Amino acid sequence: MSPPYKLSYFDIMGLGEPIRILLSYGGLDFEDFRVPRENWPNLKPSMPMGQMPVLEHNGKVAHQSMAICRYLAKQVKLTGKDDWEDLEIDAMADTVNDFRQKVGKYHYESDEKLKAEYEKLLFSEVAPFYLEKLDAQAKQNGGYLVGGRLTWADLVFVGLIDYMNFMAKKDLLATAPNLEKVKENVANVPNVKKYLETRPNKH
Amino acid sequence: MSPPYKLSYFDIMGLGEPIRILLSYGGLDFEDFRVPRENWPNLKPSMPMGQMPVLEHNGKVAHQSMAICRYLAKQVKLTGKDDWEDLEIDAMADTVNDFRQKVGKYHYESDEKLKAEYEKLLFSEVAPFYLEKLDAQAKQNGGYLVGGRLTWADLVFVGLIDYMNFMAKKDLLATAPNLEKVKENVANVPNVKKYLETRPNKH
Known part of the structure; x- marks a missing residue:
């Protein structure tokens, strides 16, 4: 079975790293899919806004790194008290x-x-x-x-x-x-x- | 009594307008404090990150327009279903x-x-x-x-x-x-x- 989360990003820290750290913090199993630069032009049109990072979960696809982080923060209980x-x-x-x-x-x-x-x-x-x-x-x-x-x-x-x-x-x-x-x-x-x-x- | 919310921003739409619309949508009474450009240099050091818009509520001060919008959206029930x-x-x-x-x-x-x-x-x-x-x-x-x-x-x-x-x-x-x-x-x-x-x- 494939992991419940898949993160697509370049093979760098960049905007993907906060997401990787949040997934790791919560012990959430994820595929760390690192796109080689030379493959990006082919892959770009398939991404929601032609950008990465992109998170896949339960067959759904999300983009925007801070939005993804906020979502994961709710799953791993790192949000505010009110x-x-x-x-x-x-x-x-x-x-x-x-x-x-x-x-x-x-x-x-x-x-x-x-x-x-x-x-x-x-x-x-x-x-x-x-x-x-x-x-x-x-x-x-x-x-x-x-x-x-x-x-x-x-x-x-x-x-x-x-x-x-x-x-x-x-x-x-x-x-x-x-x-x-x-x-x-x-x-x-x-x-x-x-x-x-x-x-x-x-x- | 002063209104429960105070929005400080320049006398333009800009990044303040989504906040004004959210407050209006919810019927939340607010002071629409519009800072004249010439007063900004004096006021700037008192703002959390030297920036506006800034929202005051219950004696607390918040900055960053999208963060403020998200907070207000929760108060006026314009968030997602999950x-x-x-x-x-x-x-x-x-x-x-x-x-x-x-x-x-x-x-x-x-x-x-x-x-x-x-x-x-x-x-x-x-x-x-x-x-x-x-x-x-x-x-x-x-x-x-x-x-x-x-x-x-x-x-x-x-x-x-x-x-x-x-x-x-x-x-x-x-x-x-x-x-x-x-x-x-x-x-x-x-x-x-x-x-x-x-x-x-x-x-």
Whole structure:
């Protein structure tokens, strides 16, 4: 029998990694289908919005990484204690993603002149601002992003930070000890620890 | 007594409009606090991530527009019938927002040469692709985006489409009759109709 979940994504961490970590956290058996770049043009038209990650479950297909993470968080009980806390978690997940997009804007720019502009803006203003705000949030919540305990916002953060460090070509958490603590707290959950130790190490 | 909700945003539709429509739909009394551009630099440091929209409720403050919309959708019963349908709604909301961002990338570019490049890409590829996919989704769901009935994904779409048309300088729905139908279905809900007729008409 095939596993109940199938995740399709490129053979990198990227936007698939928070989903892989959530599935692993919950001990949910999944097929980690990694699409080689050369096969993507053929596969693209079959994906809901021509994008990955895509999650299949019970014969149904879903796209959009944060929507998938939120769904899985409900299955593995990593949501908030009430609607307002869910709002805070959602806001943190979207904020981490905004930050990820801004790092990506620099990383993926092919025009050298523009890239130099984006680099300057990213490292002089954008990254310090996000890191200060997020680190303060983690400090206030004792090494978690919301509610003083583990939620899926923490798993999203940890799922994306290695990818972000790779794109930024530096350790973004070097000056963010409380975010480093979030990373440790997630990495020390036995199911996650096991996954992190055995995952393909490809940004 | 002040209203139970306060929305802070610029004096435009923008990312605040889906929130205003959701509050109006539910008949939730709210202060529509519109910040003049010239006051923003003073106010910015007091906002959670230096951004708006921001929602205040019960002495608490929240940011991130889609997170706020999802919270309000729960209060006014516009969510899915189960976790998977919520995932589909979330994916649609994020997809509409991705599209909005791509239109914004063109609209907000100040470099004339880059803007011309973005314009070409947007109108020859990006917009037709999104509109075809979203229109097919609306067709399949009988004039709604998910589940064949009104959900908050429809309100997000209607809340953003005027802003997107303004940025695109054209009626994006001219070739998308089923999305036009979504717009009509939302606009015909009495509480929404009343709001749309009386709102400040500022993109």
